[in-house]
Amino acid sequence: MRELSVGPGTTVTLHFSLALTDGELVDSNFDSDPAEFTVGDGKLLKGFEQALLGLREGAEEEFVIGPEGGFGAHNPNNVQVLDRSEFEANIELEEGLMLSFADAQNTELPGVVVDFNDDEVTVDFNHPLAGRDIVFKVAILEIKPATVH
Structure with missing residues (x-):
C-alpha cells in the first residue's frame, strides 16, 4: 500500500x-x-x-x-411552461417523463415533465438531483x- x-x-x-x-x-x-x-x-x-x-x-x-x-440548488427559473402544440401529437405525456430538448445553441438539454394539460406542459430543466x-x-x-x- x-x-x-x-x-x-x-x-x-x-x-x-x-x-x-x-x-x-x-x-x-x-x-x-x-x-x-x-x-x-x-x-x-x-x-x-x-x-x-x-x-x-x-x-x-x-x-x-x-x-x-x-x-446545485433547484432554480425555479429552470421550470418552464411550454405550449402543448410544441410537442408531437403522438407523444404520451406523463409526470416524470424525461424528454430531450435543444437549447438556443442546439445543445441537447434534458427536461422532466412535472405537469401538463391539453394546452400547456410544465417542464423542469433542473438536474434531477x-x-x-x-x-x-x-x-x-x-x-x-x-x-x-
Missing part, C-alpha cells in the same frame, strides 16, 4: 455509490468495475472531489454532500501519481 493520499497530482481508483438521504440508491459501482479519476480532471463534481482529499488507500467513508457541492443532499459512499482502492499525457 502506498503512502499517497488523495490530492493534486494523484489518480484514484474507487468504488462509489450515490443515494438520497431516504436511502434511495441513485448510482453505484460497488458491484461492477471501479471508476478512476485524476484529481482536478472534472470527472467528479467539486464537492465530491473535495470530500475525498486526504483519504488513503483502503479508506471507506460516507459523506453527505449538500446541493452547493453536488448538483438539484436541491438534494446526496449520501456519497466511497472505498478507495488505489492512489497513484497522475501521469501526464
Whole structure:
C-alpha cells in the first residue's frame, strides 16, 4: 500500500455509490468495475472531489454532500411552461417523463415533465438531483501519481 493520499497530482481508483438521504440508491459501482479519476480532471463534481482529499488507500467513508457541492440548488427559473402544440401529437405525456430538448445553441438539454394539460406542459430543466443532499459512499482502492499525457 502506498503512502499517497488523495490530492493534486494523484489518480484514484474507487468504488462509489450515490443515494438520497431516504436511502434511495441513485448510482453505484460497488458491484461492477471501479471508476478512476485524476484529481482536478472534472470527472467528479467539486464537492465530491473535495470530500475525498486526504483519504488513503483502503479508506471507506460516507459523506453527505449538500446541493452547493453536488448538483446545485433547484432554480425555479429552470421550470418552464411550454405550449402543448410544441410537442408531437403522438407523444404520451406523463409526470416524470424525461424528454430531450435543444437549447438556443442546439445543445441537447434534458427536461422532466412535472405537469401538463391539453394546452400547456410544465417542464423542469433542473438536474434531477438539484436541491438534494446526496449520501456519497466511497472505498478507495488505489492512489497513484497522475501521469501526464
